[in-house]
Amino acid sequence: MAGMSILRPCLQGFRIVNNRLIQTPIQRQSQLLGQVSVRNGGHETRMAIIPSRFDWTRFKDDFIFYLMLGLVPMMATITSINLFIGPAELSEIPEGYEPKEWEYYKSPIKRWLAKYVYEEPQKEYERTLHFLHESQQKRYWRIMKKRYQFLSQERMDYQGWYIIDPSNRAKFYAENAATKEMYDR
Numbered sequence: 001m002a003g004m005s006i007l008r009p010c011l012q013g014f015r016i017v018n019n020r021l022i023q024t025p026i027q028r029q030s031q032l033l034g035q036v037s038v039r040n041g042g043h044e045t046r047m048a049i050i051p052s053r054f055d056w057t058r059f060k061d062d063f064i065f066y067l068m069l070g071l072v073p074m075m076a077t078i079t080s081i082n083l084f085i086g087p088a089e090l091s092e093i094p095e096g097y098e099p100k101e102w103e104y105y106k107s108p109i110k111r112w113l114a115k116y117v118y119e120e121p122q123k124e125y126e127r128t129l130h131f132l133h134e135s136q137q138k139r140y141w142r143i144m145k146k147r148y149q150f151l152s153q154e155r156m157d158y159q160g161w162y163i164i165d166p167s168n169r170a171k172f173y174a175e176n177a178a179t180k181e182m183y184d185r
Helices: 002-021 026-032 054-084 108-116 121-154 166-184
Strands: none
Touching: 054 108
């Protein structure tokens, strides 16, 4: 320890010599000469607070990424189909052959969609007919119910059930047996 304290003044002298050998920056040199540089940074010393654009930038980047992720392969596929396959050409139909529905379209993409994605027009037509039949039946039974209600009010009639409900059959027979015994006594 005592040896280290003796060497301390020598070390300080070495630093001074070493600092003069190493070139110092301009600001450090001006401070050594006693000059102080002042920088105020413009007119006002406050920063303007603006809303963040992070959400908009993220949305825009994601939108463009996913748009291109689907758009580029789709456009490449459509272009290659139109270049290499091309539109259909009209030709004579062989005798005894009935063309399928999708064979009437000119574009290969429309043909593929008609074959695998869309439904056949006959199925759609039959479905529409079924829907019309069902709605007609509902309308008929609605009219019949209104007519029944009107006639029952006009004739002062009421609903009378002459059929024994199967779920209440045991109860019905038990009540009848009890009334029969009561009258038999």
